[in-house]
Amino acid sequence: MSTFPWVEGVPELVGEIVRVREIAWADAPALFELLSDPLVAAHMSAPPPSVAAFAGFIAWARQQRASAESVCFAIVPHGAESAVGIIQVRALEPTFFTAEWGFAIGHMFWGTGAFTDAALLVATFAFETIGVHRLEARATVDNARGNGALQKIGARPEGELKSAFRRQDRRDRQFLWSLASEDLRRPAAAHARFSAADAAGAIRAAVATTQHAVRARRPEAPLPEPPPLHPFFVTRQQDK
Numbered sequence: 001m002s003t004f005p006w007v008e009g010v011p012e013l014v015g016e017i018v019r020v021r022e023i024a025w026a027d028a029p030a031l032f033e034l035l036s037d038p039l040v041a042a043h044m045s046a047p048p049p050s051v052a053a054f055a056g057f058i059a060w061a062r063q064q065r066a067s068a069e070s071v072c073f074a075i076v077p078h079g080a081e082s083a084v085g086i087i088q089v090r091a092l093e094p095t096f097f098t099a100e101w102g103f104a105i106g107h108m109f110w111g112t113g114a115f116t117d118a119a120l121l122v123a124t125f126a127f128e129t130i131g132v133h134r135l136e137a138r139a140t141v142d143n144a145r146g147n148g149a150l151q152k153i154g155a156r157p158e159g160e161l162k163s164a165f166r167r168q169d170r171r172d173r174q175f176l177w178s179l180a181s182e183d184l185r186r187p188a189a190a191h192a193r194f195s196a197a198d199a200a201g202a203i204r205a206a207v208a209t210t211q212h213a214v215r216a217r218r219p220e221a222p223l224p225e226p227p228p229l230h231p232f233f234v235t236r237q238q239d240k
Contacts, residue, residue, distance in 0.1 A: 004068045004096075006129060013073075013125060015117040017199065020073040020087065023061050027074050027083035028054040029214045034084055034106030043143040044104050044234045056230030063229065064090070070233075071130070075105055075118040078200075080207045082214075084109050087122045088234055092136065099132045102234030103146075108206035110145065112199045119153055120186055127181040135179040138235045140165050140172050147175055154183035174235075 012021040023031075032054045034040065035047040048054045061072035070090030074083030085105025092098040101122070105115050126132040137155060139146040151157075155177040163171035 004130070006071070007066055007068045010065065010071055010073070010125075013121040015121050017112070017117040017203065018075050018077050018114050018121075020075055020118050020121050022065070023058050023072045023074045023083065023086060025055060025058060026081070028052075028058060029217065030082040030084065030210055031074075031086065033213050033217065034108075034210060035086075035104050037107055039107040040104055043140050043146060044102070045232065047104075048230050048232055052227060053230045055227040057232045059227050060229040060231050061088075068096075073118070073122050075109075075114060077109070077114055077203045077207055079204060082210075084207070084210060085115065085118070086234065087118055089122065089126050089130070089132070089135070090233065096130050096132055098134045098136065099126060099130070100136045100138075100235070101126070102137070104234050106206065106210060108209060109203065112202045112206070114199075114203060115149055116153060116187060119149070120184065123153070123179060123184055127184070133180065137177040137179070138164065138174045139177065140174050142172070147177075150177045150179075152187045153179070154185040155179040156183065 010022045012019055028051050032048065032051045036049075041047055048057045058072075061070070064070040065072070068091070070088055073087045073089075075085040075087065076083055085103065087101060087103040089099050089101045092100055103115065103119065105118075109115070123135060126135055137150055138161065139150065141160065147157075156179070158176045158178050161174045161176055164174040165172045
């Protein structure tokens with residue numbers, strides 16, 4: 001474990017639009033609200049089905065980090081406290097030479113630059129601190145937004161995986177993407193959909209909407225301590 005000093009805790013990373021930090025207990029209500037949205041859940045493995053289950057996922061994610069198997073970052077826009085999405089990085093071999101990442105973010109934050117900012121922070125941390133050489137991602141063929149986001153930051157498509165993602169009663173195709181440190185890039189500002197001011201305004205409005213939705217949600221029973229572990233990785237559908 002001495003090879004991976006981050007197993008004791010990962011640092012907060014600060015970008016232009018967001019900061020990313022390790023997922024925390026307080027993130028459970030907002031993440032349940034945002035990642036349970038059908039628009040978000042359509043292209044990923046089934047998210048934890050309750051706030052309590054999200055707490056179990058957070059407990060599992062922290063356990064995974066302590067055992068040097070994966071790291072889960074929360075995406076937190078500047079001006080917010082709770083997560084609006086997550087990015088996970090997990091080892092595909094014990095040395096972390098090859099790793100896989102998965103991500104999801106609330107649909108209100110799509111197109112604001114929040115994901116790109118967070119992805120660049122996490123990928124840089126993976127390459128420079130964890131020691132990843134090759135970072136892989138999977139996205140369903142019909143997930144145009146997810147595939148486009150990967151391409152924007154420099155990932156390369158390497159092939160199509162048949163029947164790789166189970167969605168209800170069918171299995172869908174996925175694209176396999178790879179990213180190396182020398183390929184990582186920030187998209188040119190000219191290609192952004194909004195100006196910096198517009199993006200900041202859109203994020204403020206999305207954060208306010210999310211906070212209102214979380215406050216309006218009917219309270220659940222108190223969370224068990226510790227919550228039952230709930231394994232969950234964004235890009236893979238786990239068989240029941």
